[in-house]
Amino acid sequence: xxxxxxxxxxxxxxxxxxxxxxxxxxxxxxxxxxxxxxxxxxxxxxxxxxxxxxxxxxxxxxxxxxxxxxxxxxxxxxxxxxxxxxxxxxxxxxxxxxxxxxxxxxxxxxxxxxxxxxxxxxxxxxxxxxxxxxxxxxxxxxxxxxxxxxxxxxxxxxxxxxxxxxxxxxxxxxxxxxxxxxxxxxxxxxxxxxxxxxxxxxxxxxxxxxxxxxxxxxxxxxxxxxxxxxxxxxxxxxxxxxxxxxxxxxxxxxxxxxxxxxxxxxxxxxxxxxxxxxxxxxxxxxxxxxxxxxxxxxxxxxxxxxxxxxxxxxxxxxxxxxxxxxxxxxxxxxxxxxxxxxxxxxxxxxxxxxxxxxxxxxxxxxxxxxxxxxxxxxxxxxxxxxxxxxxxxxxxxxxxxxxxxxxxxxxxxxx
Ligand code: IMP
Ligand code: MG
Numbered sequence: 001x002x003x004x005x006x007x008x009x010x011x012x013x014x015x016x017x018x019x020x021x022x023x024x025x026x027x028x029x030x031x032x033x034x035x036x037x038x039x040x041x042x043x044x045x046x047x048x049x050x051x052x053x054x055x056x057x058x059x060x061x062x063x064x065x066x067x068x069x070x071x072x073x074x075x076x077x078x079x080x081x082x083x084x085x086x087x088x089x090x091x092x093x094x095x096x097x098x099x100x101x102x103x104x105x106x107x108x109x110x111x112x113x114x115x116x117x118x119x120x121x122x123x124x125x126x127x128x129x130x131x132x133x134x135x136x137x138x139x140x141x142x143x144x145x146x147x148x149x150x151x152x153x154x155x156x157x158x159x160x161x162x163x164x165x166x167x168x169x170x171x172x173x174x175x176x177x178x179x180x181x182x183x184x185x186x187x188x189x190x191x192x193x194x195x196x197x198x199x200x201x202x203x204x205x206x207x208x209x210x211x212x213x214x215x216x217x218x219x220x221x222x223x224x225x226x227x228x229x230x231x232x233x234x235x236x237x238x239x240x241x242x243x244x245x246x247x248x249x250x251x252x253x254x255x256x257x258x259x260x261x262x263x264x265x266x267x268x269x270x271x272x273x274x275x276x277x278x279x280x281x282x283x284x285x286x287x288x289x290x291x292x293x294x295x296x297x298x299x300x301x302x303x304x305x306x307x308x309x310x311x312x313x314x315x316x317x318x319x320x321x322x323x324x325x326x327x328x329x330x331x332x333x334x335x336x337x338x339x340x341x342x343x344x345x346x347x348x349x350x351x352x353x354x355x356x357x358x359x360x361x362x363x364x365x366x367x368x369x370x371x372x373x374x375x376x377x378x379x380x381x382x383x384x385x386x387x388x389x390x391x392x393x394x395x396x397x398x399x400x401x402x403x404x405x406x407x408x409x410x411x412x413x414x415x
Contacts, residue, residue: 014307014378017393018094023067023130030059031124057118060125064104064133071102099366099390100141107137128395135392135403138370142390143410146182147364150226150355150389152373152382153188153202156400160341164205170397171209173404178215180411183222183362187354187371189340189347189381191228191292194244199225199234203242211240222362229336229347229381230255230354231291251360254353257333262291262348265317265333269293269346272316276309294345301342309344310379313337317346329384338381345381352384359388366390372400 035056074086075098089095111133112118117125154160157170164170177184192198200207203225210220217238225234225242233250234242247255266288273286273295282305284297295309314328314337321331328335329352336350351371359369369389373382376393385391394400 014311017127017131017376018092020127020130020134022092023063024125024127026063026067027060027125027130030056030063034059035118035121035124053116053119057112060112060118061105061108064108068102068104071098071104074098075101096386097366100138100145102134102137103140104133104137107133107140110136131393132399135394136406138390138392139403139407140410142367142370143407144414145368146370146407146411147368148183148185148358148362148370149177150185150187150351150358150369150371150385151400152351152371152375153186153190155341155374155396156372156394157186157206157397159397163201164203166205166208168205168209168397169401170404171206172213173401173408174206175209175213175215176408177404178219178222181222183224183358183364185224185226185358187226187229187351187358187385189227189229189292189336189338189345191231191289191347193228193290194232194246196234196242196244199227200242207236207240207242210236215240224358224361226354226358228291228349229351230349230357231347233357250357252357254356254360255349257348261333265320265335265348266291266293266346268316268320269313269335269337272313273309273344273346276312280305280308282309291348292345294343296343303339306339306341306344307379310337310339313344313346314379329387336381336384337379338375339379340381347381350384351381352388355385355388372403 034052070088074083074088074095077083077086078097083089111129117129151157158164158168174184186203190202220236220238220240223236226232233245235245237243270286270288270293273293276282277284277286277295282297282301283299284295284301287294287296317335317337318328318331321333323331328337329350333348334350334353335346335348337346338344355369355371359365366389370392371382371385371389372392372394373385374393374395375382376391377383382391392403394403
């Protein structure tokens with residue numbers, strides 16, 4: 001009989017990040033034991049409150065220091081190819097690769113200074129608190145060796161389906177990276193083939209910002225747009241125009257599928273998505289492109305309906321490729337079936353391949369590359385990059401702004 005635990009696991013697995021959940025569990029103990037409300041807010045108790053806050057900050061910091069140690073130990077075993085034996089791998093079996101250490105204690109100190117997490121009596125450190133602390137730690141660790149930052153488009157640089165407008169507050173921060181000789185690439189699912197004008201339209205505010213800042217040719221030469229996850233690469237000309245780069249102009253061997261294979265896989269995806277529409281009576285249409293097939297709703301669908309479509313097509317394509325146990329990256333034709341927030345898409349290839357293509361082009365190693373995106377659950381399209389580089393998980397363009405401001409601060413301090 002299926003246990004309740006198994007049912008819950010299957011219902012929730014695609015909504016969880018196991019490392020964040022693990023850290024959250026660790027922080028809950030001091031919160032429950034020590035951070036509880038004091039009986040009365042009398043003047044003499046205010047002093048006590050302050051002491052409690054300090055003690056809490058100390059306890060949280062010690063936990064972050066211990067997790068930092070677990071990561072160091074995991075990294076040491078990673079180097080010997082036996083990371084599966086680490087204590088962290090035992091505690092969090094789905095744990096991946098860490099390309100840098102993570103100074104979590106220091107990052108907690110910095111976030112706590114701003115947000116006073118340790119002063120909270122009623123709300124324990126949350127998933128989002130921990131996600132942001134991990135992001136700050138990653139930024140601190142990678143800054144001295146950073147060569148390339150890749151960004152997701154929708155929800156990372158601009159709202160879903162919107163364009164990068166001329167007043168986007170991220171413009172100056174992206175320009176600052178390019179001026180520091182750090183490459184910037186937008187790695188997006190949006191697939192418009194080799195149509196540079198479509199991408200220029202969506203990014204017009206940023207390209208105008210480059211012109212306004214009079215970026216030099218060698219500075220804009222470090223800017224790239226990679227559409228369709230990994231399929232359509234564009235460089236930037238000295239006149240701030242996007243230029244399509246065909247396969248002969250960069251190392252594209254990671255994308256070695258034939259058109260017949262692509263169409264066969266898209267047929268399977270299309271049939272499965274059509275099955276989802278019929279099965280759940282969805283008010284949506286199916287859109288077929290040369291390297292993708294999408295389910296586009298006529299009226300908004302729920303997150304659960306879109307997750308169902310993404311997981312259903314993931315499983316259908318894994319089965320079709322004879323790899324029921326593997327991941328979408330390990331099959332003969334890698335693909336990406338994801339919930340885009342308002343739609344669901346199956347793309348040929350994925351951002352893991354996208355980031356690797358750019359790493360080859362720019363001679364950047366995983367420890368020199370940072371990917372910033374909003375979709376790190378198993379039904380998302382940024383999660384695949386974790387195999388190729390360091391990552392930061394943001395949830396909206398405002399968070400991208402505060403992350404890049406932090407990066408700017410660390411880079412300036414290291415100068
Ligand atoms: P990203 O967040 O920048 O990766 O963009 C994801 C969004 O791009 C999807 O949710 C879609 O709305 C949109 N999109 C446009 N064309 C495509 C395509 O060919 N494949 C996948 N997504 C696409
Ligand atoms: Mg996105």
